[in-house]
Amino acid sequence: MYRILWGLVIALIAGFGWPQRSAAAPPQTSQCAACHGTNGMGNQAAGFPALAGLPAAxxxxxxxxxxxxxxxxxxxxxxxxxxxxxxxxxxxxxYAALPVAPAPLPAALPTGPGAALAQRGDWQAGLADGIPSCDSCHGPGGLGVGTQFPRLAGQPAVYLAAQLNGWREGTRKTGPMGLMAAVARRLTPAQITAVTAYYAALPANPANGAQP
Ligand code: HEC
Ligand code: HEC
Incomplete structure (x- = not known):
């Protein structure tokens, strides 16, 4: 009798999995998926951003x-x-609850001006007009911090560049305390190209917690 019960329990777990914490997909996601993917990871080639694992707020x-x-x-x-x-x-x-599959760091980590700006900033213009490192707000490896600083790692480069240009040109007006508008205004086009290529090359969820 107990054997049969245990068999049933195991079959239930194996067949249906543990109860899922994530909620059922809202009906609109069938539309969103066309561009952002059924897994919410976006589309690198088309430049559509990933939404999975970004802060809900x-x-x-x-x-x-x-x-x-x-x-x-x-x-x-x-x-x-x-x-x-x-x-x-x-x-x-x-989308915030969708998991981001772990991926290894690229064998050859991106180096050069993009990596330097991301990790150290650019203080040539002096303390008042310098550019703080992107990682100081977006977290090591651009993985995001808390509810205000979104992940940049793995987002398409064209998407990231369009956002920086949006703040420069005033088409993206939002964001806490005008922080990104202030940062974006100080970037040259060459810096935008370099730093967005850097973050696009990093995994959104580095395997084994690896960090560049
Ligand atoms: C036809 C393609 C398309 C569809 C369908 C679509 N999106 Fe988007 N989405 C985009 C593009 C392109 C952007 C980038 C916009 C920009 O550059 O500001 C974007 C950006 C976003 C962002 C901002 C991401 C960030 O990191 O700031 C969110 C959130 C979003 N979409 C949610 C949704 C949701 C929810 C749906 C379904 C209701 C949806 N999208 C359907 C193309 C699409
Ligand atoms: C002082 C803190 C701060 C620094 C430094 C900073 N950021 Fe941001 N960044 C933010 C905040 C806050 C947001 C979210 C803005 C919003 O809510 O619209 C953001 C958003 C972004 C986005 C949009 C992401 C998306 O999914 O749409 C990009 C791209 C970006 N930052 C790039 C950079 C780059 C590149 C650097 C370094 C040159 C940088 N940031 C430095 C605070 C910062």
Whole structure:
């Protein structure tokens, strides 16, 4: 009798897995998946950003900003327009909870001006006008910190560059305390190319906790 019960328990665990913590996918995700992927990891070739594992509060603020057009992007304005606050919240919670598969660091780590800017900043213009290291806010390896500083690692380079140019040109107006607008204004086009190539080459979830 007990044997049969245990057999049942094991079959249940093997067959259906442990209860999942992540919520069921909100219905809109069937649309989002066309660009951001069913796993939420975006599309490197097309330049669509990953959403998986980003902070829910950050994602929700972006959806609200697309809808209000304070963050200008025609595609995402159209996607966000019909969403209610509750739907944005559910979508953000869903993507924040999606796992990011671990991947090894590249054999040849990116070096040069992009890596230097990311890790040490650029203080040639002096203390007042220098550029703090990106990692000081975005975390080592650009993996993100807390709810305000999103992950940069593994995002498409064209996407990252478009964001920096958006702050420079005033089409992305949002973000805490104008921090990124201040940083982006100090970057040269060559620095933007170098630093975005650097972060795009890093894994979004380095295997074994490895760090560049
Ligand atoms: C047709 C393609 C497309 C579809 C469909 C789409 N997106 Fe996007 N999404 C984009 C693009 C392109 C960007 C980058 C916009 C920019 O450059 O500011 C983006 C950016 C975002 C961002 C900002 C990410 C960040 O790191 O700041 C969020 C959040 C987002 N999308 C959520 C969604 C959700 C939720 C859906 C479904 C309701 C959706 N998207 C559907 C193309 C799409
Ligand atoms: C003083 C802190 C700070 C520093 C230094 C900083 N960032 Fe940021 N960054 C932020 C914050 C805060 C956000 C989120 C903005 C928002 O909520 O819209 C952000 C967002 C971004 C984004 C948008 C990510 C996305 O998913 O859309 C990019 C790209 C970016 N930063 C690149 C950089 C680069 C490159 C550097 C170094 C040259 C850098 N940041 C340095 C605070 C900082």
């Amino acid at each position: 950050y994602l929700q603020a972006q959806l609200a900003a697309f809808k209000s057009k304070e963050r200008g992007n025609a595609t995402m304005a159209g996607m966000a327009a019909p969403l209610t606050g509750a739907q944005m919240s559910a979508l953000s919670d869903y």
